[in-house]
Amino acid sequence: MGMINASDSSPIYIGSDYNTVIGSTQAAGRPSVRISTQRSWTHGLFIGDFNHAPGGVCGSWPAFWTLGPNWPYNGEIDIMEGANLVNYNAATLHTNPNCTIAGDSRTMTGQLNNNNCAYYPGYNVGCGIRDTRSTSYGAGFNAIGGGIYAMQWTSDYISVWFFPKGSIPSDITNKAPNPSSWGLPMANMQGSCVIDQHFQAHKVILNNAFCGEYAGATSVWNSTTNSCATYTGYSTCNAYVAAQPAAFQQSYWSINSIRVYQLVDPSANASSTSTAYIASHQPTQSSTSTISPQTPVPTTSLCPTYNFTVVQSSNFKYEIECGVNIGGSDIGRPYPSYQVTSFEDCVAGCSYWNTYNSTNICGGVTYQVSNKACYWKRNIGSTPADPSFNSARLIYYAYPQVTDDPRQQTSSSSSTSYVATSVTPQYYVAPGAATSTSFSLISETPTSSFTDGVPLGGSTTDDTSPTMSIVSTTINASLIARIIDFKPADGAIHEFAAFFFFCGSNIDKNYCGDINKWTAFPFELSIVKLVISFFKANHGR
Template identity: 40%
Template sequence: MHVTTLLHSLSVLAGSAFAAYKLEDDYFDGSFFDKFEFWDLDDPTHGFVKYGNRTTSEELGLLNSTDGNIKMFVDSNNVTPKGRPSVRIKTSKVYNQALIVIDMDHMPGGICGTWPAFWTLGPAWPTHGEIDIMEGVHDQPGNKMTLHSGPLCTNLTNTGGTGKVTLTECLSGDGTQNSGCQIATNDSITYGAGFNANKGGVYATEWLADSISMWFFPRGHCPTDALGVCPDPSSWGPPLARFITGDECDISAAFKDQQLLFDTTFCGDWAGQPTVWGNSTCAKKTDTCEEYVRENPKDFADAYWSVNALKVYTDGDKKSDAPANPGPAAQSTNTVYQPAPPTSAPKAQGGGSSTGTNGAASFAKREDEQREYARHLGAHKRRGGLRL
């Protein structure tokens, strides 16, 4: 391992360990949708979709807000020759380095033709970056976490977490494939039908100066502090994905002024590619993605977001390098779950089994990994190994 890579890795551990977070925004404090801007223009990803403003979305019955829960639907009643009505929103507020925690019990994935995402975006794409926290197409079995960036982050050379690196070119825009750098899992409980069958869970994304990390905790296995007053990611064990500053990627410079977004589009630049459609089980239904989305409204009744909490934490004094003499490792009693990385043979997609080697039933076995990680981190701290 290169010395610079090792130093960056230790720096990331230190940053998470010593960040003292405070609640910046609770999106359920007041009216949720008042804090978002509605996109009502053409889809930038060329999807077979028709976005509307807030008034239109309410009139179509695509928005639902109750005490402690919001839902965003797509049209599931009409054949739609010009695109299926849906919702795309982004926060009015902009963030620079933060801890983003969201609790969902349902998401639109796992349905042929869909391309849903919960993500963040800077003002100028790709110069200011994009962070895809939860994203996928059709009936894919697990989540794909991706970064898109400009010339200040071209390739992913330094990573961590339990997921598998599947793409390494972060650089997006003209002259690229726009695929981004990606860490993925085939664990069905993290996305789509499997996520919904298990009543969802909590995603937490920690954006530091030199790393971006993502944890997933299924229903019933979330750390007690994740949505609390002062969450402590250092006690959560290894993340599902960690993107780290390296020789060809400067996280601090490449990701700026991010807004949080939800959207559900259909087909388009990714899901609508003939090879992507053709390689999915969806190709057995119709010849093209657009034909399926246009002609089968009832199949999209379950293509909705159901969100129970969304909080953003920040620390204006937070830095990703450690103090000169860190103290002993904190002991945590938090319960955590770490999904397994994908194997060479993806699991068959079904009704969202939450059992098997990659499901919640394997939680107890993975507690050993959590304890080992805590011992590893504690050993570094006791030796003063985090001085940079």
């Protein structure tokens, strides 16, 4: 199709189709190239020398990157990446949970965008470092005739340098690279992340995608700066890319070389000035190693001890994120007078939701330290840093089985949409607790000091109900089944569970029978009446 041209005497050309008008935005899309190595490497020095790259064009999303099998478990390293009219490069890591970087400005020239490298469903930002130079990507990169990107990957860190044309170190030109002589990298990705746990067996990839979840995202296409919606006059990325083929004549790679180097002595310190890299010509066997973390001694608090660590509370695994306020829609308390005095109570409440009320309905929790308020979340979105909050994110069902290895791909007809995380949990045991796997409620005294979590800017609801005693009782199984059949459209089966729990034994008829005391719950009043009528008709009360 004329999209690749390779010879020994001139730079390699890898382009995209710029002649065909795509008749429908529902069609396969504009043809372009993704090319990857057949070999894989763990650690090394990866150097790409480019005269031109596809960036700086609305609708384009090019990248020079590396990728391990069974994404995100073996990691992704984006060396050069951008979209649309962006004029800077962002070097980014993507992993499964338990990987963060420090972003220390003393060790790099770039700016930290985000420190949490973990992928979550609906949230795939990764941990990124932004290059502040306009020549590092897009129109600025192509205007100076390109340059060199170098990525050094060791057990201790992953670093990325960019050298504009005219400023390329002679040791790179002479094919004897020595990173210790290059000065500070643009990106130094190092922190609490154990590199060898998250990055293994990577292929090198070069591609130019169009639109997709980055360049085609509504917020990106309509961004307030460099808006492609304004620049092109098209309301969507797909419509523009389909209708304007000539715009992508400049969406091509011109490549002098891509070379992979490995240490002469793999056991040497990669930062040493005497360390030598050689070109990686000989095939090597890629392997995935396993590093067993030490079993921590239980402490009295999750934060800050377990920050960005996977812990287990009850039967559920969470990633703890201290100083973070996770997004998501609130679902309220596990039951009307659930007591909260600590972040640990919040996490236990999420487990209660998923154990006794509705499976997987609680995806995480945010704890506001100042007023001890919990916000139990149905779905989890972004992870903005906020020192006044601590958060926990449920991970046991959070990973689609996506992989770059055809031998490990899951059939699209599979009934299993998610797989469990492979992270070995570190067990948190609450101080003085005999077990962290069971819940029991013998009696309770609702107090006006308890504050239920509500969306920021909203109001709180205090429970001032009279003291109640809850005792065990037997409820007719067929009655439960019949009432559960009336599950509302929004999936709020948890309110039925709470109603059974408090009214099943009919200890306080006024409390259970007074419908006005139930209208604060987030489900239709008619459903409440239906439940009560079923109790009266089938249970005699």
